[in-house]
Amino acid sequence: MTGRTFYEFFAGGGMARAGLGSGWRCLFANDIDPVKAAAYETNWGASDLRRGDIGDVRAAHLPGLADLAWASFPCQDLSLAGNGLGLGTDTNGSRTRSGSFWAFTRIVRELADDQRAPGTIVLENVVGMLTGNEGRDFATVGRALADLGYRFGAIVLDANHFVPQSRPRVFVIAVRRFGRVPPELRVDAPVRPWHPDVLVRAVQGLDRRTADRWIWWNPGAAPTRTSALSDLISDRPTGVVWNLADETAKLVAMMSDLNLKRLQEAKRAGRRMVGSLHLRTRATPHGRKLRAEINFAPTAGCLRTPKGGCSRARVIVVEGRRVRTRLLSPEEGGRLMGLPEDYRLPGHYELAFQVLGDGLAVPAVAFLRERILDRIDLPARWRRDAAWTRYRAVEPFGQPMPEMA
Known part of the structure; x- marks a missing residue:
């Protein structure tokens, strides 16, 4: 047609x-x-x-x-x-x-x-x-x-x-x-x-x-x-960098017992595990607290327009005892939207995800x-x-x- x-x-x-x-x-x-x-x-x-x-x-x-x-x-x-x-x-x-x-x-x-x-x-x-x-x-x-x-x-x-x-x-x-x-x-x-x-x-x-x-x-x-989130996540991303070890440690320290259990299970998996990581404000017995939540499902959550640090999409990659975290890159966001590889997003991170x-x-x-x-x-x-x-x-x-x- x-x-x-x-x-x-x-x-x-x-x-x-x-x-x-x-x-x-x-x-x-x-x-x-x-x-x-x-x-x-x-x-x-x-x-x-x-x-x-x-x-x-x-x-x-x-x-x-x-x-x-x-x-x-x-x-x-x-x-x-x-x-x-x-x-x-x-x-x-x-x-x-x-x-x-x-x-x-x-x-x-x-x-x-x-x-x-x-x-x-x-x-x-x-x-x-x-x-x-x-x-x-x-x-x-x-x-x-x-x-x-x-x-x-x-x-x-x-x-x-x-x-x-x-x-x-x-x-x-x-x-x-x-x-x-x-x-x-x-x-x-x-x-x-x-x-x-x-x-x-x-x-x-x-x-x-x-x-x-x-x-x-x-x-x-x-x-x-036919694809999973792990297929779209690069070890050498463009536009973002991997967090330093102490930055990743801070994120792990923000996890609840449930999310720490998920992390331990990923470490024992014996293969590269790729997941989503989000910061969420949750109610706790000691008041509302910022939590790091992870999910190793093959599908990412819905991409949103970033309005602050908490709303940014992040990834976590676990290979045995090695744990790495970073922001989702604009290039990877484009893949999650099914955009062609030659589609040109704004060069600024926040603006790219505003479009996505x-x-x-x-x-x-x-x-x-x-x-x-x-x-x-x-x-x-x-x-x-x-x-x-x-x-x-x-x-x-x-x-x-x-x-x-």
Whole structure:
């Protein structure tokens, strides 16, 4: 499948673009964050990117007619680690950061008024979107899509199907009413692992009109991951250094009895053991205390945007009595996100993980594209109109779409 087009909102470093691949052409991208926008320009060029608040973007800024609008809108107010403010409402007075979703729906509505609504929409966010405000946030998203004239469904897709990182995310896939969904892409009832209980409960909370637009997407069999965390961790990392022996000793001294037991078991394993190490503030009989916690599972925890020393991802490597610790390197973080080796991250450690922590697992996007997006049938009329449509050009974007024979 080649020749489809897309808009990329909340584009970050362009990981949706990486996952969609060369068969999909980006017409427009937008992000407000200067660090992520700079990473986008470094890897994809500046010609398609508009920096700034999505609230300032209008349909007139968007060229052509896109087959897909991708929106990984902010998760801060929906995640378990966030503040629980949710989506807010479609008014400036009560809008949250995650509520920038409303600016996206306004753009789609403007495109529809201009006869240019995208054939498909993908919304991506944390699983907390399903439970926020007792499910009302998800119901609000569904109702907004239905009001825009779309049928929609969702799957929960974890990056650990592809890379050794636990990173479950909700992907809502919506299709304009004229789009044909092949029978093999849908089922009549939820199926595992794509529709876990938390999603089923969220769907049960939809109002009747919205529920009538629901699709149980079926991307087929889940892939089997072939790599483990130990495969991605280098003995000679770039961008970070191994801790000195006394620094590692301090971390070991911060471990609870349970974590010390894990460390002893790793020493007795008789082979190279690679694990994750995190600093966590825990309640103890003597008050709250900073603890070092380790896990030698083959899958790392979810990468996050670092907001301080405690949130930085660390690794521990044990070979017999030898114990080494250090920060996870940006290069290794890129591998955990499935980024291509030639993807260029910011040179500063914190900035690199700012791009990674808020990013998309590239193989998850590629899976969604291959199993669903490439196979949704948009009528020939839609394809023909996409080639001929003119648009209102607003600087610095906009050259007329080339005419096709």
